[in-house]
Amino acid sequence: MLHHDPLISDFSLQQLYLLSLFSPSLDCGKKLQNEDFLIRKLVHISIGLVLMLCWPLFSTDRWGSYFAAFIIGVNIFRMLVIELGIWKDEATVTSKGTAVTITLATIIYWRNSPISIAAICNLCAGDVMADVVGRRFSGKKIPYNKSKSYAGSITMASSGFLASIGYMWYFSSFGFMEGSWKKVIGFLVVSVATAIVESLPISTDFDDNLTVPLTSILVGRLSLLI
Numbered sequence: 001m002l003h004h005d006p007l008i009s010d011f012s013l014q015q016l017y018l019l020s021l022f023s024p025s026l027d028c029g030k031k032l033q034n035e036d037f038l039i040r041k042l043v044h045i046s047i048g049l050v051l052m053l054c055w056p057l058f059s060t061d062r063w064g065s066y067f068a069a070f071i072i073g074v075n076i077f078r079m080l081v082i083e084l085g086i087w088k089d090e091a092t093v094t095s096k097g098t099a100v101t102i103t104l105a106t107i108i109y110w111r112n113s114p115i116s117i118a119a120i121c122n123l124c125a126g127d128v129m130a131d132v133v134g135r136r137f138s139g140k141k142i143p144y145n146k147s148k149s150y151a152g153s154i155t156m157a158s159s160g161f162l163a164s165i166g167y168m169w170y171f172s173s174f175g176f177m178e179g180s181w182k183k184v185i186g187f188l189v190v191s192v193a194t195a196i197v198e199s200l201p202i203s204t205d206f207d208d209n210l211t212v213p214l215t216s217i218l219v220g221r222l223s224l225l226i
Helices: 006-022 024-032 037-057 064-083 096-112 114-136 150-172 181-199 201-205 208-223
Strands: 145-149
Touching: 037 064, 037 096, 037 114, 037 150, 064 096, 096 114, 096 208, 114 150, 114 181, 114 208, 145 150, 145 181, 150 181, 181 201, 181 208, 201 208
Parallel strands: none
Antiparallel strands: none
């Protein structure tokens, strides 16, 4: 913690993260004017994964998860204001689906549950890397969805899986959860399932920033919590 008082510590950490999130990254986004696809995707990845790295710094008190969730919650409000035309900002690159997923996973599951890891990692690492690789190395298309490629889907499953087990061992080193090979297999099942769902036409028609985390939570409850 940053201070002996848990409340002050959580608030200070929250403000530091907000400052780092909404200053250099947004200045970079303004300079690029959202034209650089790869940079935008890297920002998309960092939103959730960097926040998860900071989770152990928050206190164990009940308000710790709320302070952490508020960081992304501010971004949701910001995007709504932009969409309503009240504020114009071309540097906003995070979708509402991603922000909502991270916020709810933080509040509901927090750092003690593998569900939060599965939901955020498969969205921020898996889905984003699938998009990057799928665009640059399209290769052979999936028969039932010509807008998706085998390279993208395989990358999504592997990236989400590797990120998930990395964070599992990361949080277990702090004592927030117990790492095990059973969870590793569970994360593999979740990542493969989310990659399959993301490749379906329904994920093209709807926002995959919602279908991917929803699949992670539903499959995760069966493979990670039993």
